[in-house]
Amino acid sequence: MDARDREAERAALESEREHVAGDLRAVYQQAAEEITALRDEFATRPGKETTVAALDARLLRVVHGMDADAEEWAQDALTEAYAGALELRQNDFDEQGLRVQIGFDDLHEATVAHLIEQFAGPPPEAPDWGPGDPPNLQWVNAYCKTKEHYRYNELAAAATAAGKLKGETVTETTQRLLDQFKTEGVKGFKDRSGREWDLVDYAYMAARTTAMLADNAAQENADLEAGFDLQRGLVAAGACDKCTPWDGVVVSITGATKGYPTKADWRASGAGHPHCTCAFVTVVEE
Numbered sequence: 155m156d157a158r159d160r161e162a163e164r165a166a167l168e169s170e171r172e173h174v175a176g177d178l179r180a181v182y183q184q185a186a187e188e189i190t191a192l193r194d195e196f197a198t199r200p201g202k203e204t205t206v207a208a209l210d211a212r213l214l215r216v217v218h219g220m221d222a223d224a225e226e227w228a229q230d231a232l233t234e235a236y237a238g239a240l241e242l243r244q245n246d247f248d249e250q251g252l253r254v255q256i257g258f259d260d261l262h263e264a265t266v267a268h269l270i271e272q273f274a275g276p277p278p279e280a281p282d283w284g285p286g287d288p289p290n291l292q293w294v295n296a297y298c299k300t301k302e303h304y305r306y307n308e309l310a311a312a313a314t315a316a317g318k319l320k321g322e323t324v325t326e327t328t329q330r331l332l333d334q335f336k337t338e339g340v341k342g343f344k345d346r347s348g349r350e351w352d353l354v355d356y357a358y359m360a361a362r363t364t365a366m367l368a369d370n371a372a373q374e375n376a377d378l379e380a381g382f383d384l385q386r387g388l389v390a391a392g393a394c395d396k397c398t399p400w401d402g403v404v405v406s407i408t409g410a411t412k413g414y415p416t417k418a419d420w421r422a423s424g425a426g427h428p429h430c431t432c433a434f435v436t437v438v439e440e
């Protein structure tokens with residue numbers, strides 16, 4: 155396999171990730187549209203139904219539907235991404251004439267299960283998601299739902315106070331509140347660095363990042379199973395400042411081979427971030 159083949163392999167992995175992530179984006183797109191429609195409906199039909207509890211219950215239904223679809227996505231897409239990356243490694247070994255047979259054994263099954271759990275399982279204890287942490291959809295979904303709830307309460311309190319001062323009727327105040335909620339409701343959330351995420355953008359980023367983690371894990375496991383601990387960085391043209399220095403650099407997956415930076419060093423340097431398109435190839439001889 156020459157350099158051009160490897161570049162084609164990297165590009166193929168990348169376009170597969172894009173495709174897979176698009177499916178999850180569609181799930182979130184639909185949920186976002188449902189949330190918007192919910193607000194519109196409440197805003198145009200103020201009345202008895204317009205209570206925080208009623209809005210909350212319906213938001214919850216949308217979020218639960220989103221959760222279920224996202225989990226289904228994780229099961230299918232991550233298993234597929236992992237198996238695909240494993241197959242690429244097997245082809246690579248075959249082409250190099252290595253007598254290595256990678257089976258889908260317990261280790262691989264456990265790794266895929268872990269990836270799915272991390273992505274779609276219960277949210278981490280501390281609701282303090284940061285850009286370097288693995289994405290967790292349940293946490294984001296729960297957070298957004300809570301935010302919508304609190305935002306509505308907050309606006310309701312402010313609208314009621316202002317309405318009293320102005321001598322508005324309850325209907326007038328309610329209408330004003332709903333108009334405000336429609337334009338100011340929370341569609342996303344802020345991460346620890348203060349970056350504001352739109353739900354749909356987040357889902358797409360999370361899907362791409364988790365597919366990348368699946369690729370990486372599959373390749374590391376395949377290499378280790380075949381008895382190789384060294385990998386060489388393959389960085390796309392136009393990659394960022396954090397990734398570029400790793401192009402062509404040989405790293406040790408486990409740190410067992412002395413004298414090389416490790417995969418953990420690579421991660422700690424800020425490379426392998428969301429939307430990163432870097433890949434690694436097995437070093438057979440060094």
Ligand SMILES: [Zn+2]
Binds near residue numbers: 397426427431
């Ligand atoms: Zn980068």
Ligand SMILES: [Zn+2]
Binds near residue numbers: 393397426427431432
């Ligand atoms: Zn990168």
